[in-house]
Amino acid sequence: MFILKTAFKPWFCVSLVLFLVAATFAQQEPQSTSSAATEFVQQILSKGGLPSAVAVTFQNVSSLSPDAQESLQNTMFNAFRNANVRLVKPEQAVVEVQITFSEDWQGYVWIANIQQGSTRQLVIKKLPRQQRVQNARTLTLTIHKIPVWQQETQILDFFQDNQNLILLEPEQISLYTSDSGQWRLRHTLGIPHEFSWPRDLRGRLEIHGNEMNAFLPGVRCNGRISSPSLDCRASDDPWPLDPGLVAFYSPRRNFFSGLLAGQNAGASVPAFFSGVSWQNSDQRMWIFTGTDGRVRLFQNTLASPAAMFNGWGSTLASVHSGCGSGWQLLTSSPADTTRPDSVQAIEVNGHDAAPVSSPVDMSGSVEALWTAGNYDQVVNGVLHSQSGKYEAFTLAVICNQ
Amino acid sequence: MKPLLLRLFVISSLIALAVTAHGSSRPRYGGTVRILLHDKVMFLDPLSDEDHPAARDRMAALTFETLTTIDAQGRVQPALASQWHADANKRSWQFRLRLANFHDGAVLTAADVAASLAKSNPAWKYSAPDRQTVAIETPYPVQRMPEILALLRYAIVKRQTDSTGSPLLVGTGSYKLTQWQTGERAQFTANEDYWGGRPFADTIEFQMNASLRDQFMDRQLGPYAATELSVDQLRAIEQSNQTIALSQPSDLLALVFLQPDSGGRSAKKPIDPRVREALTLAMNRAAISNVLLQRKGIPASGLLPQWLTGYEFMFDGAQNLNRARELRADAAAFIVINPITLAYDFSDPMAKLVAERIAVDAREAGIMVQPYAESHINSKTARAYLNADAVLLRVPLQSANPSIALSAYIDDLGLSQENIPAILGSTRPEDLLEPERKMLDGFRVLPVAHIPQALWLNTNVHNWQQQATGEWQLDQLWIEGAR
Numbered sequence: 028m029f030i031l032k033t034a035f036k037p038w039f040c041v042s043l044v045l046f047l048v049a050a051t052f053a054q055q056e057p058q059s060t061s062s063a064a065t066e067f068v069q070q071i072l073s074k075g076g077l078p079s080a081v082a083v084t085f086q087n088v089s090s091l092s093p094d095a096q097e098s099l100q101n102t103m104f105n106a107f108r109n110a111n112v113r114l115v116k117p118e119q120a121v122v123e124v125q126i127t128f129s130e131d132w133q134g135y136v137w138i139a140n141i142q143q144g145s146t147r148q149l150v151i152k153k154l155p156r157q158q159r160v161q162n163a164r165t166l167t168l169t170i171h172k173i174p175v176w177q178q179e180t181q182i183l184d185f186f187q188d189n190q191n192l193i194l195l196e197p198e199q200i201s202l203y204t205s206d207s208g209q210w211r212l213r214h215t216l217g218i219p220h221e222f223s224w225p226r227d228l229r230g231r232l233e234i235h236g237n238e239m240n241a242f243l244p245g246v247r248c249n250g251r252i253s254s255p256s257l258d259c260r261a262s263d264d265p266w267p268l269d270p271g272l273v274a275f276y277s278p279r280r281n282f283f284s285g286l287l288a289g290q291n292a293g294a295s296v297p298a299f300f301s302g303v304s305w306q307n308s309d310q311r312m313w314i315f316t317g318t319d320g321r322v323r324l325f326q327n328t329l330a331s332p333a334a335m336f337n338g339w340g341s342t343l344a345s346v347h348s349g350c351g352s353g354w355q356l357l358t359s360s361p362a363d364t365t366r367p368d369s370v371q372a373i374e375v376n377g378h379d380a381a382p383v384s385s386p387v388d389m390s391g392s393v394e395a396l397w398t399a400g401n402y403d404q405v406v407n408g409v410l411h412s413q414s415g416k417y418e419a420f421t422l423a424v425i426c427n428q
Numbered sequence: 429m430k431p432l433l434l435r436l437f438v439i440s441s442l443i444a445l446a447v448t449a450h451g452s453s454r455p456r457y458g459g460t461v462r463i464l465l466h467d468k469v470m471f472l473d474p475l476s477d478e479d480h481p482a483a484r485d486r487m488a489a490l491t492f493e494t495l496t497t498i499d500a501q502g503r504v505q506p507a508l509a510s511q512w513h514a515d516a517n518k519r520s521w522q523f524r525l526r527l528a529n530f531h532d533g534a535v536l537t538a539a540d541v542a543a544s545l546a547k548s549n550p551a552w553k554y555s556a557p558d559r560q561t562v563a564i565e566t567p568y569p570v571q572r573m574p575e576i577l578a579l580l581r582y583a584i585v586k587r588q589t590d591s592t593g594s595p596l597l598v599g600t601g602s603y604k605l606t607q608w609q610t611g612e613r614a615q616f617t618a619n620e621d622y623w624g625g626r627p628f629a630d631t632i633e634f635q636m637n638a639s640l641r642d643q644f645m646d647r648q649l650g651p652y653a654a655t656e657l658s659v660d661q662l663r664a665i666e667q668s669n670q671t672i673a674l675s676q677p678s679d680l681l682a683l684v685f686l687q688p689d690s691g692g693r694s695a696k697k698p699i700d701p702r703v704r705e706a707l708t709l710a711m712n713r714a715a716i717s718n719v720l721l722q723r724k725g726i727p728a729s730g731l732l733p734q735w736l737t738g739y740e741f742m743f744d745g746a747q748n749l750n751r752a753r754e755l756r757a758d759a760a761a762f763i764v765i766n767p768i769t770l771a772y773d774f775s776d777p778m779a780k781l782v783a784e785r786i787a788v789d790a791r792e793a794g795i796m797v798q799p800y801a802e803s804h805i806n807s808k809t810a811r812a813y814l815n816a817d818a819v820l821l822r823v824p825l826q827s828a829n830p831s832i833a834l835s836a837y838i839d840d841l842g843l844s845q846e847n848i849p850a851i852l853g854s855t856r857p858e859d860l861l862e863p864e865r866k867m868l869d870g871f872r873v874l875p876v877a878h879i880p881q882a883l884w885l886n887t888n889v890h891n892w893q894q895q896a897t898g899e900w901q902l903d904q905l906w907i908e909g910a911r
Contacts, residue, residue, distance in 0.1 A: 129741065
C-alpha cells in the first residue's frame with residue numbers, strides 16, 4: 028500500500044549539467060491558496076443561504092504577513108464577486124461575515140463567523156503550510172539535491188536508470204518502470220525473514236544488468252529485474268559498501284562489525300556505521316565512521332589510522348566529481364536534536380579534511396547515503412523527512428569554477 | 429492578541445523543530461539512561477487513579493503498548509494493530525493484530541486485547557472473531573477510533589496475580605519492568621524479542637520524587653540523561669546554556685469548581701454561577717502567564733490551546749473587572765456569598781503562586797478566595813472527598829487530535845458526559861467548537877493558562893522525542909558513550 032506522491036525521472040545519459048537542468052520534480056501540489064479561498068467562500072455562501080449582498084471583514088491572528096493577508100483578502104473578495112454577490116457595508120448587508128486568518132501547529136486555519144439576523148454559523152477551513160526549499164552554493168562545489176521518489180513507508184536503498192526505479196523496502200522490493208515520464212509500479216517481490224528486523228534497519232541494493240542483490244541484516248536476496256524474481260535466504264554474506272570495499276554487517280544491530288572482505292579480506296577496523304574507499308593518484312584511501320563517534324582515515328594500509336576526526340555525522344559516501352582533488356565525501360551532519368540534518372562535501376588532503384561546500388539542508392534525517400552504483404559522480408540517499416515521509420533522492424555535485 | 433499569537437507561533441515553531449528534527453548520527457546500542465521525575469508514582473497500571481498520571485504514563489509507555497500510536501506530525505500509525513477498518517457509520521471497527529509476544533513469552537491474542545480494552549472502556553463491546561482480529565462496537569459513531577486507541581488508557585495490559593496474590597501487569601512494550609520500588613525507583617530493561625526490534629539503550633532507570641533544585645545546587649546532574657523542570661526553573665537553566673526541551677504549551681491549568689453532590693464529599697452549597705462568571709472575568713490571565721509563568725505559558729480562554737485548534741481566540745479570556753463587580757453585586761442581592769476555598773497541589777510551587785494571584789484578582793471584584801495546599805487533588809477519587817469549593821488543576825493534553833483531547837478533558841475534569849457522542853462523532857472543526865463552548869458555558873471550569881512541559885537533557889542523549897502534547901517517546905532513545 029504505497030502512496031505515490033512524486034515521481035521524477037533523470038536522464039543520466041546526458042551530461043550532468045543537462046541532467047540537472049532537465050531534472051523535473053513533478054510534485055503533486057497541495058490545493059492552491061486561490062482554489063482553497065474560492066472553496067472557502069462557496070462554503071460561506073452555502074451556509075449563509077446564498078445571499079445577494081454580504082459585508083465582509085477580516086482579522087489576522089496568524090503569522091501571515093500583511094502582504095500575504097492583503098493578497099488573500101483580494102482573492103476572497105474576487106471569489107464573492109465571481110459568485111455574483113455584492114460586497115456592501117454592514118448596514119446594507121443581508122449577511123455579515125467576519126473572516127479570521129488563524130493557525131494551528133499544522134497549518135493555517137481560516138474561520139468565517141457568519142451572522143444572519145440572530146443566527147450565527149461557522150465555517151472553518153484548514154490548510155497545510157507550504158514547505159520551504161533551500162539550496163546552497165559556495166566554495167569548490169555546489170550540491171544539488173534531486174528528489175526521486177517519496178512515499179509513506181520506509182525506503183532502505185534504491186536504484187534508478189532510464190527504464191527502472193527499484194526500491195528496497197523492509198518487507199519487499201518494488202519495481203517501477205517508466206511510463207510517459209511517470210514511474211508505474213510493475214512488480215513487488217516479498218522479502219521473507221525469520222527474525223524481527225533490528226531498529227534503525229538498513230539495507231543495500233546492488234544491481235548488475237538484469238541481476239539484483241539485496242542485503243539486509245542477516246538476509247541476502249538474489250533476483251532478476253526482467254521476469255521479476257527474488258530468492259531470499261538467511262545469510263551473513265558481507266555487504267558491498269563502495270567500489271572496492273566489502274564488509275560484514277552485524278545481523279542484530281545497525282553497524283558493520285569492522286571485519287572486511289573482498290580485496291581487503293582478513294583486515295579489520297573498529298566497528299563502523301559507514302565506510303568509503305577511493306584511489307587518489309597513487310594512494311588508496313579508506314574512511315570509516317566508527318560506532319564510537321570517531322571517523323578514521325586510512326591511507327594505503329588498514330593496519331592503523333592515518334588520522335582521526337570528530338564531529339562528523341555517521342553516514343557518508345564518496346563522489347568522483349572531478350573538481351578539486353577529484354574525489355570528495357558527502358557526509359551527513361552530527362547528531363543535533365535542535366536542527367534538521369544537512370549534507371556537506373568534504374575533501375581529504377593528506378591527513379586533513381576540510382569542507383568544500385556549504386551544508387545543504389535536508390529537512391529531515393538522512394538515513395542512507397551510497398555512491399550510485401552506475402554513476403560515481405552522484406550519490407543516492409534516503410531521507411526520513413520532517414513531514415514523516417521517506418524520500419529517495421540523488422545528490423549531484425557541480426564544480427563552481 | 430496578535431503579538432501574543434505571534435509569540436506563540438515562534439515558540440511553537442521552535443518546539444516543532446525540537447520535536448521533529450533528527451540528527452544523522454546513527455543510534456548506538458547499550459548504556460543506562462537515568463531519568464529524574466519530579467513526582468511519585470504509586471501504581472504503573474495506566475488505569476490506576478494516580479495523583480500524578482502524567483508521570484505514571486511516562487514510565488508505563490515503555491512497557492505497555494497501544495493498538496495504534498500518534499506520530500510527531502499528529503498522524504495515527506500502526507502499533508500492536510497492523511491495520512483496521514470500520515463500517516460506514518463508524519460504529520463497528522475491526523483491528524488486525526500483528527504478531528507480538530507479552531513479556532512472559534505468551535503470544536498476544538485478540539482475546540487478550542478484548543479483555544484489556546473492556547477494562548479501559550466498559551461502555552463499548554469487544555469481541556475476538558479470530559485469534560488476530562479484535563472487533564469493537566460502540567453505541568454512537570466514533571470517527572476517530574484509531575486515535576482514541578492510541579491513548580495510554582487503552583494500552584494492552586494482561587492483568588494477573590502472582591503467587592502471593594499481588595497484582596501482576598504484563599505488557600508487550602520495548603522495555604520490560606525489572607525493578608519497582610513504589611514511589612521511589614523503577615528500572616526497565618530492553619526487550620530483546622520486541623517485535624519492532626530491540627531498543628538501543630540497555631536500561632532505563634527512573635528516580636521519582638526528585639528535587640531538581642537540590643540536584644542543580646549540588647551539581648549532581650552529570651549521571652542523569654534527563655530531568656523534568658518546572659517553568660520557574662527554566663530561566664536559570666537557560667542562562668547557564670544547558671539543553672532544554674519544551675513541549676508546546678499543552679497542559680491546561682484550570683480552576684475547577686467541584687460538584688457539591690459528587691462522591692462522598694460533604695454537601696456544600698454550589699457556588700452561584702454569577703459568582704463563578706465574576707471570578708473568571710476578574711482573573712488577569714495575561715499577568716499570570718507573563719509574570720508567574722515567565723512568558724512560557726499562554727493565557728487560556730478555552731480548554732484546547734490555540735496552537736492545537738486555531739480557534740481558541742474565539743473564547744473571551746480578557747479581564748473585565750467592572751462586569752465582574754456587576755455580576756458579584758447581582759448575586760449578592762439574592763444570596764450570601766461565602767469565601768471560595770481553592771485547593772492547589774502542595775507539591776507544585778507554581779500552583780501556589782497562581783492560586784494566590786487568583787485570590788488577589790478576585791478580591792478586586794469583591795470575591796474572597798482562600799487558597800490552601802492539598803496533597804491529593806489530582807486523583808479523582810481523592811478529589812471527591814475534598815472539602816474545597818474549587819481546585820486548581822494542571823491537566824495534561826492527552827492527544828494532539830482535538831476531538832480526542834476534548835473528550836479526555838471531560839473525563840479528567842469530571843464534566844458531564846453528554847457531549848461525548850457529539851465530540852467523538854465530529855468530522856469538522858466547527859462541530860467541535862460548540863461542545864467546547866457548552867463545556868465552558870456553565871463556568872464550572874475556568875481556564876487559566878496553557879503551560880509547556882519542560883525537560884533538561886544531557887548532551888549525550890539522542891532521539892529524545894517529546895511530542896507536541898508533552899508526551900515522551902523513548903523507544904528510539906540512545907546515549908553516547910555506550911558500547
